[in-house]
Amino acid sequence: MGHPQSLPLPATAGIERDRTVKVAFLTKLFGENKALDGVGFEAGRGELVVLLGRSGSGKSTLLRHLNGLEVPTSGQVQVLGEDLSSLTGSSLRRLRSRVGFIFQQFELVPSLTVLENVLTGSLAVVRGPRLGLFGYGKARRLTALEHLETVGLLQLAYQRADTLSGGQQQRVAIARALMQEPEILLADEPVASLDPESSDQVMNLIRDIARSKGLTVVCSLHQVDLALSWADRIVGLRHGKVVLNTLTENMTREEAMGIYGQVEVATITSEFQAIAEELDTPGHRERIARDLATAAATTRAGRKAP
C-alpha cells in the first residue's frame, strides 16, 4: 500500500454519477422493535452526507449496515458496487477494509501507544495477528506516521492513547481509518463526546481529508447547525424512516433552522394522510386538512417559543 489513490475532485458537492452507497427498502427489526423501516438513500463519490435525527431514530443502525456490522431484515445495501448480503467471511472483511469507521467513543486501545493504535487500521492488509510496533514493517510504520502528521499528532506518536484528550483521541481514530486507505468514511456521532472547539477541529479535518482524497462520507449528527454548514446533503431520520433528503445548497437559512420542526411535521403529515385515505369522505377530508394545518402551526410555534 503505497500512496493514497488520487481521484478526480468532484466539480460540485452533489454528484449524480458514480454512486458509492445505495440503500433501498432497508428494514431492520430488533425483536418487536422496528429500528429501520423501508429506508432508502444514495451517496455519490466525494459527497458528504449527514444523517440527522434524534437519538433512537436509527442513524447508528443505518451506519452499521453500511459496512456489514448489522445484517438487514429485508431490503438492499450496496456499497462500492457490492451487494452486502452476498458477502461473507473474507469477502466481507475485504469490503470493510475499504470502508473506514469512526466511533463516538473513539474506541482506541487505551494501553497501547498512539502509533500502535493507528497501525491496527492496516490489520486487514497485513493478515494474521500482530503485537507491538515491529510486526507491521517499516514502510507501514512510516505511512502511519504520515497519517498522524495529517491529523496533526505526529509529536504524540509514542504516547499511550489514554493520556490524550478526547479531541486528540478522535483524531487518532481518524488516522487509524486513513490507514485503511478507505474509499468511504462512516462516522457515528464523531463529535458527540467532544467540546465545541474540538468538534470543529475534528469535523473540519474529516471534510478536508474527504475533499482532498475524494472520499464519500456518511456521518451521523444531531446538531442541525453543524450539519448545515458541513454537509452536501442531509438525510433526516425519524423512527427509522427517512423523512427528509435534500442538498444543503438548496436550503435557505430559514428552512434550515426549522429542520427539526419540519422533520416532525413531515411525519405528522404522512400519518394524517394515511388516516385521511382510510376515511375517504369529502367532509372528513376537509376537517383533517384543517387539523393538519393547525397541528403544523402549533408545532412551529412550539419550536419557536422559548
Added chain:
Amino acid sequence: MTATALTPGPVRGIAAGAPKRKISPERISASITLVVILVIAIQALVAIDISIPKMFESMDNAERFFIRVGGVTFPPLGELLYLTALTVGLVLCGTLLAAVLSVPVAILSASNTTPGPAWRWAGRFVGVLTRAVPDVVLAMVFVLMFSLGALPGIMAIGIHSVGMISKMFADAIEQVDEGPRLAIRAAGGTKTQEFVSGIFPQVMPSWVATVLHRNDINLRGSVILGYVGIIGLGREMSYAFKAMDYSLGMGYAIVIFALCVLMEVVSSSVRSVMLGHAPTGRGMGDRLVRRFGKKSPRETMANAVGFASPAQALVRPWTNARRRNVVWGITSVLVVIGSVVISDIQWRDFITFWGKVPAIAVQFWPPTFGSYEYGTMLDAMWKTIAIALAATFLTLLGSVVIGSLAARNVAPNGFIRSASRFILVVIRGIPEVILAIMLIVVTGLGGQAGTLALAICGVGLLGKLIADSSEEVNPGPERALTATGATRLQVFAGATFPQGVQSLIGHTFYLLDTNVRAATILGIVGGGGIGYYLLNAGQGSKYGVVTAIVLMILATVLVVEGLAMWMRRVFR
C-alpha cells in the same frame, strides 16, 4: 409512611401498621445453612482440641526436641544456592506453561470470545477439573511417566495451575471494553486479530498479575511436591526428615520459608506497580515504589522533543519509560531462559511418554479402597473437612481484627495500618506446609498442627480481602455517623462492617474452598486427615486407592464450591 409515623396515636397501632420485612425463602435456607456450618466448625474446633494448657505442655516437648537435635544446620552454600535456583526455576517454568495453556482455555470459557455454548462448557470443565485435582497427585502420575528430573514437577504445576489462571483470565476478558474490538472488526480484521489487537492489550496486565500471584502459590506448593520425588529444596527437606536429620530438615524449612516471603514481597510490589495503583501509602513497599517510580524532570523534557518529519519519528526516542520497559523485558526474558536452563528439561520425554500412558492409566483404574476399610477412609476425609472448617473459623476471627486494622478507613493511624499491611504480606508468604512441619514439632503429629498452620496462613489471604473491601465501601454513611458524634468503634460497627459483610461471606467461603484442598495436602506431612493415606497409597504403588481418594476429594471440593457459589449469589 412518614405521615402515619408523625400523627400521634396509640403505639400499638404504629407497630401493627408497620410493613413486615420480607425475606425470600432462599435467603432463610441460606442463613440456616450458614449457622449449621458455623456450629459444625466450632464443634470441629473443640474436637481437634486446641487448648492453651496443651500448647504449654507441648512447648516442653519442643524444648526437649531442640536440645536433642542440637540447633539448626544448613547445607553448604553452593548446594543451597543451586537448589534454590532449581526450585524457583522449576516453579517458574511450570507457571509459564500454565500461563500459555490457560489462554485458549480462557478464550473458550469467556462468554464474549467463546465459539459456542458447547465450547464454553468444555473450557469451564477443563478449568474446574485441573483446579480440583491436587498437584501432588498429578506429580505422582508424571513421575511414573517421565524420567526423573524437573519435568514431572513442571507438568504437575503447569496443568494444575491452568484452572485458576484460566478462570481469572476469562473473568478479565468478559470485563473488557468491547469498543476497540468492534473498531478492528469494522476495519476488516479477523477474529484472531480482534483478540490479539483489541482484547489482549486490555487484559494483559491482569493476566500477568494473576500469573505472578499463581507463581507465589506454586512456590509454596513446590515443597510438598518434594515428598513425591520432585527435585528441589522440598525433596531435600523431606529426605532430611526421613533420615531423622531434624536439624538439617529445619534448616531447609527456614530457607524455604524465607524464600517464599521474599518472593511474595517482590511480586506484590511488581503487581502493584504494573496495575497502576498509585502508591500513596506510608508502607515500606509504597515508599520504595514511589522512590524508584518517580518521573524525573529530564523525562518530561524528552517527551517534549519534537519530530521534524514522519521519517524522523520512525526511531522511537529513548525516554526513561522506554528504557525501564526494555530493562524489565530483558530481565524477564533472562529469568525465563535461566529457569529453562537450570531445570534441565529432557525434551525427549515429550515424545517417549505417550507410549507409557496406557500401561499407567490401567494401574489407576478401577478405584478401590484396597485393604483399608470404608469407615477408616470416610473418617479420614471427615477429619480433613473438620480441619478446614475449624481453621477457617479461626482465620475469620483473626482476619476481621488484622484486616480491618489494615484498612485506611478503619485503622486509627497510618502506623498501625502500615504495620498490619506488612504483617499480612509476610503471612501470605508463609508456606502452610513449612509452618505445619514446624508446628508438628511443637504439638506432635495430628490435626492441631494442620489446623493452626491453615488458620495462621489463611489470615494473610482473608485479612487482605477484608482490608481491600473495607476500603471500597461507600464513605458516606461513615461520615454521617462521625458527624453524629459516634466513636471510631461505633462507626466501624454501624457503617463500615454492615456494608462489607456480604463480601465477607463470599471471601470466607472462598477461603474454605482453598482450605479443603490445603488440608488434604497437610495430611502428607503429618497434619492429619486423608492426605496421609494418599501419600501412603502413592508410595506403596496402590494407584487404585489414589484414584479413590482423589474422587473423594473431588466430590468434597465440588460440594464446597457449589455451596460457595450459592452463598455468593444469595448474599450479594
